[in-house]
Amino acid sequence: MSLEIINPADGSHLATVPLTSADEVARHTEDAQRVFDSAVWSGLAPRERAAALVRLADLMERDAGTLARLDMEDAGKPIAECLANDVPGAIESIRWFAEAADKLAGAVPATAPDILAFTEREPFGVVAAILPWNYPLAMAAWKIGPALAAGNCLLLKPADATPRSVLHVEALALEAGIPAGVLRVVTGDGPTTGAALAADPRIGALSFTGSTRTGREILATAARTNLKRVSLEMGGKSPQIVMADALAFGDALVDGLVEAAFLTAGQNCTAGSRTLVHESIADEVVARLAAAATALVVGDPADPATQIGPVINDAAADRIVAAIEGAVSRGAVAVAGGGEVAVREGGRYLAPTVLTGLAAGDPILTTEIFGPVVTVQTFATRDEAIALANAVDYGLAASVWTKNVDDALAVARGVQAGIVSVGAYSEGDLTVPFGGWGQSGFGGAEKSLAAFHQWTREKTIWIQLGR
Missing domain, CATH: 3.40.605.10 (Aldehyde Dehydrogenase; Chain A, domain 1)
Known part of the structure; x- marks a missing residue:
């Protein structure tokens, strides 16, 4: 065979x-x-x-x-x-x-x-x-x-x-x-x-x-x-926790959020597929994240300019599209992407998608999508951010965006994940162990x-x- x-x-x-x-x-x-x-x-x-x-x-x-x-x-x-x-x-x-x-x-x-x-x-x-x-x-x-x-x-x-x-x-x-x-x-x-x-x-x-x-x-x-x-x-359903002072990172913040969510078309176990952002800066972060996602080049993987290639097969594409459409039908808003892009016949290419307005408990918040999809939720306090981060069965990775050392350590220690990066999206280099907790x-x-x-x-x- x-x-x-x-x-x-x-x-x-x-x-x-x-x-x-x-x-x-x-x-x-x-x-x-x-x-x-x-x-x-x-x-x-x-x-x-x-x-x-x-x-x-x-x-x-x-x-x-x-x-x-x-x-x-x-x-x-x-x-x-x-x-x-x-x-x-x-x-x-x-x-x-x-x-x-x-x-x-x-x-x-x-x-x-x-x-x-x-x-x-x-x-x-x-x-x-x-x-x-x-x-x-x-x-x-x-x-x-x-x-x-x-x-x-x-x-x-x-x-x-x-x-x-x-x-x-x-x-x-x-x-x-x-x-x-x-x-x-x-x-x-x-x-x-x-x-x-x-x-x-x-x-x-x-x-x-x-x-x-x-x-x-x-x-x-x-x-x-x-x-x-x-x-x-x-698997993973990794949170990216954006604290109130995170805009101080400048362009590095959105660059990191985009890399985490959309590297390898989001087909990545550590993908930062959940962005949790402090309510005081949510509008600005969402606007910049949506603009950056829309600007990504979806194209032929053989083209050196391409940033997002096809998803692996038809079954994966159908599953991802169904997850997006299901979330939208339940009230979510696709502020970027939300559908397929025509690139090469026979391939399935999906636009990088940013979803907001999700109701608590929506299945897309807890299900690993394994595609170019990121959800955005807001929080008001550090404890709320930690609770949202831990509201899944997975525990592979997480990112925390803050320059406040107290917040960084409290959130990093509070998140149930095998590896937590601060001020970056990173799995660490070869000198540090890598592996998940829970169902990861x-x-x-x-x-x-x-x-x-x-x-x-x-x-x-x-x-x-x-x-």
Whole structure:
């Protein structure tokens, strides 16, 4: 069986890739276990693994244009976004984790004089990762870097719609001298390929980025089988909290609100899809936000001037349009956007949309839309802002716009989210952990040295001396 890869920009056929069956997943897992047991990768010194990963990063940099084009075509992402953000970020991730390979350290606790005790972090052996379609290359690098640096063999399943950049990286890994079977890309869909990875008892750890529904299924499968370690980074409904003094940020305020809401056409788990603005400045902020949204260039993702490309497919477009129309029918006002834009036949392009006048409890305020849609609500007090921010089941990210340190800390500490940025829309760099709370995931499972905890297990060694 196979999967057809479709260009979201115009509906054209791009490629055909295999749909990996459950039996094939089992064979790949067995092969990966043999490679791990052979110690051709796991037995290397950390610096030797690091050197190979640095070579991989160098090759990715050499082929940056190709990688950007593949993600642009598969995911409909603007080429400018791929070249400026996704590809450089992926390369940086591989290099960062390569450089961290020899920084993993255990501990030697204080014990009795006749005892030597210490801890080590060891690789699981065979591990797996299941990727989303919105950031194919960038998310792959977040998994590849720490999993391989720690000495594991990784089975990597890209999203069924966006496999080609990851397949290219698999080839580059071999060119970099990483042994065959250390990184294996298994193309396929969730119900067949992804489910088989979740159920395989030989896979010691699995990282998933995607929908909350699928994350629940993976966690349940892991519980029924070998209790493999599972990390989940799932949906979001992130608030952007604009305090009364936020106009002091000048253009940076609206630029940040727009980037948060509309980057990757809003198809982003951390998208700032809820703007919460103090009532004293609401009119001005809404007017400027609507003007900036209207000015965004919706167009062909291959055009370097394009800022908003197509949404991923017809089903997504229909769902997003229905959510907008439903909100408007219940009294919301689209002060910007609200419909589709004709760009290329066969693609679905939506205008960046700003909705105001929403009634408390409107479904669009709590449902992840995953499209270029931002809602605006007002508040009068800091406590009210925090309550509105926390009025969802998700808890991935949030932004706070204020120059008042007291407000910044109070709101950042009060918001139930895994990462909160102040005076910016940011997920932080590779030095800090990333992950959500609540229905957004487990928190802190990606990036930084904390990412190695997903891909290694701790062992205590206790030695009785003098006997």
